Amino acid sequence: VAAAAPDAGPGPAWQSKCPWGAPSTTSISCSLADVMSEQLAKELQLEEENAAFPEVVAAAEGPFITGENIDTSSDLMLAQMLQMEFDREYDAQLRREEKKINGDSKVSISFENYRKVHPYDSDSSEDEVDWQDTRHDPYRADKPTTTPRRGFIGKGKDITTKHDEVVCGRKNTARMENFAPEFQVGDGIGMDLKLSNQVFNALKQHAYSEERRSARLHEKKEHSTAEKAVDPKTRLLLYKMVNSGMLETITGCISTGKESVVFHAYGGNATEDKVIPPECAIKVFKTTLNEFKNRDKYIKDDYRFKDRFSKLNPRKIIRMWAEKEMHNLTRMQNAGIPCPQVVILKKHVLVMSFIGQDQVPAPKLKDVTLSNEDMKKAYYQILNMMQQLYRECNLVHADLSEYNMLWHDGKVWLIDVSQSVEPTHPHGLEFLFRDCRNVSQFFQKGGVAEALNERELFNAVSGLNITADNEVDFQAEIEALEKMNEDHVQNHGKKLSTFSSDGDPPIYDE
Numbered sequence: 001v002a003a004a005a006p007d008a009g010p011g012p013a014w015q016s017k018c019p020w021g022a023p024s025t026t027s028i029s030c031s032l033a034d035v036m037s038e039q040l041a042k043e044l045q046l047e048e049e050n051a052a053f054p055e056v057v058a059a060a061e062g063p064f065i066t067g068e069n070i071d072t073s074s075d076l077m078l079a080q081m082l083q084m085e086f087d088r089e090y091d092a093q094l095r096r097e098e099k100k101i102n103g104d105s106k107v108s109i110s111f112e113n114y115r116k117v118h119p120y121d122s123d124s125s126e127d128e129v130d131w132q133d134t135r136h137d138p139y140r141a142d143k144p145t146t147t148p149r150r151g152f153i154g155k156g157k158d159i160t161t162k163h164d165e166v167v168c169g170r171k172n173t174a175r176m177e178n179f180a181p182e183f184q185v186g187d188g189i190g191m192d193l194k195l196s197n198q199v200f201n202a203l204k205q206h207a208y209s210e211e212r213r214s215a216r217l218h219e220k221k222e223h224s225t226a227e228k229a230v231d232p233k234t235r236l237l238l239y240k241m242v243n244s245g246m247l248e249t250i251t252g253c254i255s256t257g258k259e260s261v262v263f264h265a266y267g268g269n270a271t272e273d274k275v276i277p278p279e280c281a282i283k284v285f286k287t288t289l290n291e292f293k294n295r296d297k298y299i300k301d302d303y304r305f306k307d308r309f310s311k312l313n314p315r316k317i318i319r320m321w322a323e324k325e326m327h328n329l330t331r332m333q334n335a336g337i338p339c340p341q342v343v344i345l346k347k348h349v350l351v352m353s354f355i356g357q358d359q360v361p362a363p364k365l366k367d368v369t370l371s372n373e374d375m376k377k378a379y380y381q382i383l384n385m386m387q388q389l390y391r392e393c394n395l396v397h398a399d400l401s402e403y404n405m406l407w408h409d410g411k412v413w414l415i416d417v418s419q420s421v422e423p424t425h426p427h428g429l430e431f432l433f434r435d436c437r438n439v440s441q442f443f444q445k446g447g448v449a450e451a452l453n454e455r456e457l458f459n460a461v462s463g464l465n466i467t468a469d470n471e472v473d474f475q476a477e478i479e480a481l482e483k484m485n486e487d488h489v490q491n492h493g494k495k496l497s498t499f500s501s502d503g504d505p506p507i508y509d510e
C-alpha cells in the first residue's frame with residue numbers, strides 16, 4: 001500500500017485543491033498490514049492444527065492392555081480410561097437433563113459447572129492463560145525482571161507499571177523458558193528480546209499444541225495393536241466388565257477372525273449367582289456388517305430366530321449370533337460335551353471359560369501332533385460328541401473341522417458354535433454332511449484306520465440310513481429329505497422334530 005502511494009512529483013489535482021493540504025500516508029498503512037498478516041497467520045495456523053489433529057480422535061482412543069504391554073502401569077491408564085468413560089457418560093446424561101429442563105424456554109439454565117470431563121481431555125479454553133495474572137500463570141518464570149507487588153516501579157514521570165511494554169516483553173521472553181523442554185526457544189533473555197503479548201500468546205499456543213500432539217502420537221503407538229480390533233462401544237463394554245470386577249484384566253488378543261475377535265482375560269470376583277473361571281475367553285462378534293452377510297442362511301432359516309429375524313436391524317442380528325453361541329454352548333454343557341462354559345453375554349460380547357492355561361490357548365487339532373493312540377482316542381471321542389450333539393442337543397455344529405476343535409487336557413473340546421443349527425434347519429443335513437466330510441478326511445489322513453468314511457459317519461451320527469454308495473446320490477437323498485421336511489412345514493406349519501430313518505410317519509415332539 002505504501003509503495004503504491006504516489007509521493008514524487010506534483011500531486012494529483014484533488015491534492016492541490018484540498019484546503020487542508022496533502023494527507024500524510026507515512027505510518028498507518030504499514031502497521032495495518034502487519035497486524036492483519038499476523039492475525040491471518042495465527043488463524044491459518046490454528047485452522048491447520050485443528051484439521052490435522054482433530055481433538056475427537058484423541059478422545060476416542062483409550063488404553064488397552066495388550067500382550068505387548070502387560071506392565072502394570074496400564075492399571076493406571078485403565079483407571080483413567082474408566083474414569084473418562086464414566087465422566088463422559090455422566091456429562092451426556094447431564095446434557096440430556098439440561099435440555100429437558102430448559103425445553104423451549106427463553107431463559108435457560110446451564111449445568112456447565114457440574115460437568116465432569118477431565119481437563120486433559122477437554123478443549124483448550126484453559127490454554128488462554130491471562131498473561132497479566134501472575135498468580136495463576138503456569139509459565140511463571142524464575143524472576144527475570146519482576147514487578148513489585150504494588151504494580152509499578154519508579155517515581156513521578158519515570159513510573160512504569162506491569163503493563164509497560166518493555167517490562168512485559170521481557171517477561172514474556174522469560175516465560176518462554178517454561179515451554180516443554182523439547183521446544184527450542186533460543187536465548188531470548190540474553191538477547192534482551194521483548195515479545196509482544198500477541199506473539200507470545202501465539203507461540204505459547206503453538207508450544208502447547210505441539211506438546212499435546214506428540215503425547216497423542218506416542219499414546220497411539222503404544223496401544224494400537226489389539227485396540228484396532230474393537231470399536232469404542234465395545235471397548236466401553238469391556239471396560240465395564242473390568243470395572244465391575246467381573247474380570248480382573250484383559251491381557252490380550254488370542255485371535256482375530258473374519259467374524260470375531262477373541263481376547264484372553266483373567267477372571268475377577270465371583271458374585272452371588274456366578275462363579276467366574278480363573279481364565280476367560282472373550283469373543284467379540286464383529287459389528288462390521290458385510291462380513292456377516294453370507295451367514296444369513298444359517299440364521300434366517302433357523303425357526304428359533306425366524307420371527308425375530310425380519311424385524312431386526314443388522315446390529316441386532318449380530319447380537320443374535322452371540323446369543324446363538326451362548327444358547328448352543330449351554331445345550332452342549334448340559335449334555336456333558338467338553339466346550340467352553342458361558343460366563344456372561346452382553347450385546348455382541350460373549351464371555352466364556354478359557355480352554356488352555358496361563359494365557360496360552362489350547363492348540364487347534366490341526367496344529368497339534370498326536371500319538372497314534374491319542375489320534376484314535378480323539379476320533380472316537382468326536383464321533384461320540386457328534387452323536388450327542390445331534391441327539392441330546394438337537395444340534396448340527398455346521399462348522400466342524402480341525403480348526404474348531406481344541407486339544408486340551410487329553411481330550412477334544414468343541415468351540416465356535418454360533419452358526420450351529422438344529423437338524424431340521426432347511427440345510428441342516430447338508431451342514432452335517434459337510435461336517436462329517438471334514439472329520440472323516442482329517443482322521444483318515446491322520447492314519448486312523450477305524451475312521452468311517454463321510455457317508456458312514458453321517459448315518460452313524462444322524463441315525464438315518466441313506467444307502468447311496470457315492471457322494472452325488474448321497475447328497476441328492478439328503479436334499480430330498482430336507483425338501484420333504486420343508487414341504488411338511490408348508491402344509492402343516494410345524495417342523496418335524498427329527499428325521500425318521502425308514503419312511504415311518506414323522507415323529508412330532510409333542
Ligand code: ADP
Nearest residue numbers: 255257258260262281340353354355361415416
Ligand atoms: P471364529 O468364528 O473367529 O473362528 P472361534 O470361536 O473359532 O471364532 O475363535 C477363534 C479362535 O479363538 C479359536 O480358534 C481359538 O484358538 C480361540 N478361542 C476361542 N474360544 C476360546 C476359548 N474358550 N478358549 C480358548 N481359546 C479360544
Ligand code: MN
Nearest residue numbers: 257403404416
Ligand atoms: Mn473358528
